Amino acid sequence: MNDGKKKPVSVGPARRAAFEELKRRGSLLRFGSHQAYRHVLQTLSIQTGLDLSQPSTFVIRITDRCPLRCRHCTDWSADSTGELTTGQWSDILDDIARWPGSCHTILTGGEPLQRDDLDQLARHATRRGLTCTVFTHGGNLGPARVARLVDAGVRCLRISLDGIGQTHDTFRGASGLYDAVLRNIRDARKTFPSLAVVLGAVIVEPNVDQIGSLVRLAGDLDLDGIEFMVLYPSFYDRSSPDPHWYRGHPAWPTDPSRVERALAEVGELRRQGYPVLNLPGQLDLFARYYADPTARFDDVPCLGLHTKVNITSRGNLFACNKERGSLVGRSLREVWNSDELRTMRKRATSCGLPCAIACNFQQPFLSRVRLLGRVLRR
Ligand SMILES: C[S@@+](CC[C@H](N)C(=O)[O-])C[C@H]1O[C@@H](n2cnc3c(N)ncnc32)[C@H](O)[C@@H]1O
Ligand code: SF4
Ligand code: SF4
Secondary structure, three states: OOOOOOOOOOOOHHHHHHHHHHHHHHHHHHHHHHHHHHHHHHHHHHHHOOOOOOOOEEEEEOOOOOOOOOOOOOHHHOOOOOOOOHHHHHHHHHHHHOOOOOOEEEEEOOOHHHOOOHHHHHHHHHHOOOEEEEEEOOOOOOHHHHHHHHHOOOOEEEEEOOOOOHHHHHHHOOOOHHHHHHHHHHHHHHHOOOOEEEEEEEOOHHHHHHHHHHHHHHHHOOOOEEEEEOOOOOHHHOOOOOOOOOOOOOOOOOOHHHHHHHHHHHHHHHHOOOOEOOOHHHHHHHHHHHHOOOOOOOOOOOOHHHHEEEEOOOOEEEEOOEEEEEOOOOOHHHHHOOHHHHHHHHHHOOOOOHHHOOOOOOOHHHHHHHHHHHHHHO
């Protein structure tokens, strides 16, 4: 008998999963098309001098705190008072979400898992249409922890791995870390196949002869990418760098020709299909940098100021190696369009400093397309 009431449509688990998958692919494609649109504006700005750029990535250092003491990093030693509260970060995320289209937010640190509200912040970001990646040392990513991040909408984990076995543990000052990271990655891969997992490795003295092995490991683990970075003066030391900071630095590679060979091997493995996210041109620039870290890169336009907004744990804008004032209570759009940032963007094209060759290099969009392609095929 029909009593006139509509019966609730019951959707089986298979259909629900198919619907969720469709939604995931739809949002990734939407994200890709918005990133492409911004890439065009950013490239036009660099090439014509017209200031059309809109940021596509927001790198948010939600804390400086970290239990590790990696040899190349001093973030953990920063004064951690004044870190923004959940509410203040949520306001900043709301402001980011007001940019048209889908932006990429990277929650990093310090170690972002040190913040109890990491899931809450990630959920806040993703509910507002932002795509969210978490950078982590990966040692504490047990299955339950990853499940909470995935539930909060995190699409990608970028896990540091600076060497094989004992090399990694010694460099990061944490016994058993390498095994824990590998176990966590394998578990995450098995349980959440649609979660992108990428390795990040800084090229340093202890790992120069293991760079190729790291690439092969990323392939064997079926990861979505491995991204190499160069060693810099530490984050908070950059505003007054000693030009010879690398001399006597415990992690600075002593023999540039070994680095050159390692980078050539990375290029070769990339050609063979290993998931290296760095473009070949960038690997060549890395070799140049390690041969002479004081060299200028006048031929490399810096895209960092056109593509990204870096925000420190106290909510300050960080650009060109200096803090540039608080974003709390200020609209990001107003800051982005300020005379100070416009002038800095104009100069960036021919700045020549080495920060242009790593995460400010012109490839972020292209490597993201590669990553997106791999994630969509999953
Ligand atoms: C600061 S950590 C924050 C996320 C997390 N704690 C981790 O270790 O991945 C982000 C990245 O910066 C890298 N990093 C730290 N100090 C660096 C330096 N002096 N030069 C280049 N990269 C550095 C780390 O190796 C890591 O890949
Ligand atoms: S690199 Fe990451 S894990 Fe290591 S000390 Fe720095 S913030 Fe901590
Ligand atoms: S290369 Fe120059 S413009 Fe680019 S971030 Fe570094 S200091 Fe700024």
